[in-house]
Amino acid sequence: MRFSLRVAPPKIIETRGNGVFEPARPEPFTGPPRDYLKMFLLARKDYLSVFRSGDYRSRVSQMRGFGRQLVMVNVPEQVKYVLATRHDNFERKSPAMRRALEYLLGDGLFISDGETWKCRRPLVSDIVHKSRLPQFAGHMEAVTLDLVQRWQGLPPDTVIDALAEMGGLTAEIIARAVFGDDIGPDDAGEVVAGFTSFQSLVDNLNLAYVAGFDNGIPLLKTPRLRRAIWRVRRVIDRIAINHLEGRSHDGSMLDLLVRRQQKNPELGLDHDALRNEAATIFMAGQETTAATLTWAWYLLANAPWSEAALHEEIERVCGRRPPTLDDVPKLEYCRAVVEETLRLYPPVPVLGRQAREADRIGSIDVLPAAIITISPWLLHRNPDIWTRPHHFVPERFLGGWRPVPYSYIPFASGPRICAGLQFGLTETILCLAILAQRFTVRVAPGATVRPASRLTLRPQNGLPVTIHTR
Numbered sequence: 001m002r003f004s005l006r007v008a009p010p011k012i013i014e015t016r017g018n019g020v021f022e023p024a025r026p027e028p029f030t031g032p033p034r035d036y037l038k039m040f041l042l043a044r045k046d047y048l049s050v051f052r053s054g055d056y057r058s059r060v061s062q063m064r065g066f067g068r069q070l071v072m073v074n075v076p077e078q079v080k081y082v083l084a085t086r087h088d089n090f091e092r093k094s095p096a097m098r099r100a101l102e103y104l105l106g107d108g109l110f111i112s113d114g115e116t117w118k119c120r121r122p123l124v125s126d127i128v129h130k131s132r133l134p135q136f137a138g139h140m141e142a143v144t145l146d147l148v149q150r151w152q153g154l155p156p157d158t159v160i161d162a163l164a165e166m167g168g169l170t171a172e173i174i175a176r177a178v179f180g181d182d183i184g185p186d187d188a189g190e191v192v193a194g195f196t197s198f199q200s201l202v203d204n205l206n207l208a209y210v211a212g213f214d215n216g217i218p219l220l221k222t223p224r225l226r227r228a229i230w231r232v233r234r235v236i237d238r239i240a241i242n243h244l245e246g247r248s249h250d251g252s253m254l255d256l257l258v259r260r261q262q263k264n265p266e267l268g269l270d271h272d273a274l275r276n277e278a279a280t281i282f283m284a285g286q287e288t289t290a291a292t293l294t295w296a297w298y299l300l301a302n303a304p305w306s307e308a309a310l311h312e313e314i315e316r317v318c319g320r321r322p323p324t325l326d327d328v329p330k331l332e333y334c335r336a337v338v339e340e341t342l343r344l345y346p347p348v349p350v351l352g353r354q355a356r357e358a359d360r361i362g363s364i365d366v367l368p369a370a371i372i373t374i375s376p377w378l379l380h381r382n383p384d385i386w387t388r389p390h391h392f393v394p395e396r397f398l399g400g401w402r403p404v405p406y407s408y409i410p411f412a413s414g415p416r417i418c419a420g421l422q423f424g425l426t427e428t429i430l431c432l433a434i435l436a437q438r439f440t441v442r443v444a445p446g447a448t449v450r451p452a453s454r455l456t457l458r459p460q461n462g463l464p465v466t467i468h469t470r
């Protein structure tokens, strides 16, 4: 008899018809409660496949094994408790997240904590601040209009991967904002491919934590992992070095960081720290917006009534001239599509934290070093909070309606809220409007869409689409 450690992924639920679209999601897990091996094997590849239907409801629950405690929080008030009220006790990322990203990001803001995070957070928030949006929006508009030209030259019915296309688009935008440089499609493609391969190689879980190491242990650097890291870092390092050696003064984010350090040497940002922060902003800002745009195309392609409302709004607000930053506040429906996309497919579907000290969340006593997970995926589909939780209904975000506090957190919340929230939201709305004005996007016949959560939530095998000029 052959013993295999492979487990079949869950089936996908996806329904459409009569003006209703329920987009792809995995069937809830139904295995026995203590089938830890199966759950472990599934979670390594995709967290979403171990959620049971009960996990979607409002509750704080826990699992214990090998002396370790995993607490899952799916109640808005308790989400507030963890992310805001007791931030000091829960600010630290889970060992799995820290270990998964440390080779790429070093001590960059996304995975740092304690004094390093406290010192760098105001610095990074300042250089990506919304007051700088007019400068960044110039890059967003220019790069998207280049893509319009490229798509116009595609032979009819060419099948392309929307995830790779959106990855290239957002890589060029964020590269120009962070490095002030045009990295060009080849280097952008290299970064996107490197990060895709990196994601497929790192585990969602760090087994060493379960074996008693509170901080997990570093990942094994296999030749494939080394190569994936090298592909990303080679591009980022080359551009960063130009700045660090004083060859670029262009008002880019890295340029500002270098100047802040020169003015305030007590910040102690050495060469590596500057490069790590630049790489962090690049990675945090590229992958998330690319995934959001990709999911938005998938949703619109399957909801023609929503696509028509979007086209009508763009025409009413902009006529035939390309949308710009000034139009963004008027593109209310477009914003609603993006907000609903972030509800259904939050690019960071699981926020993992580690308790410093003992604490109490709801009625559960939390042990030091316990892992706390808050899943925007579960929270955003909680039937106790949302009506039609699995359906695509952008209209719910119209007319100034706002969700229950701490029930909608695609950018997290509290002191560690996404530093690039305004950048990311504006970029997604603007790119979507510019492209949707000129094209409709259709999912290629026969393509199956399977959402899979590794570091970010993306369609597992990309999103094959055809592009049609309007």
Ligand code: HEM
Pocket (backbone or CB within 6 Å): 093, 109, 110, 111, 121, 124, 128, 280, 281, 284, 285, 286, 288, 289, 292, 342, 346, 347, 348, 350, 351, 352, 409, 410, 411, 412, 415, 416, 417, 418, 419, 420, 421, 423, 424, 425, 428
């Ligand atoms: C749709 C787009 C985006 C989404 C959904 C998103 C989401 C998030 C989330 C959920 C976190 C917190 C993760 C955690 O607590 O574990 C985060 C952190 C962060 N994001 Fe974003 N992000 C987006 C775009 C951006 C952009 C465009 C930038 C930069 C220009 C950026 C920079 C950062 C940084 C630096 C952090 C770390 C903040 C800290 O730990 O203090 N993000 N983002």
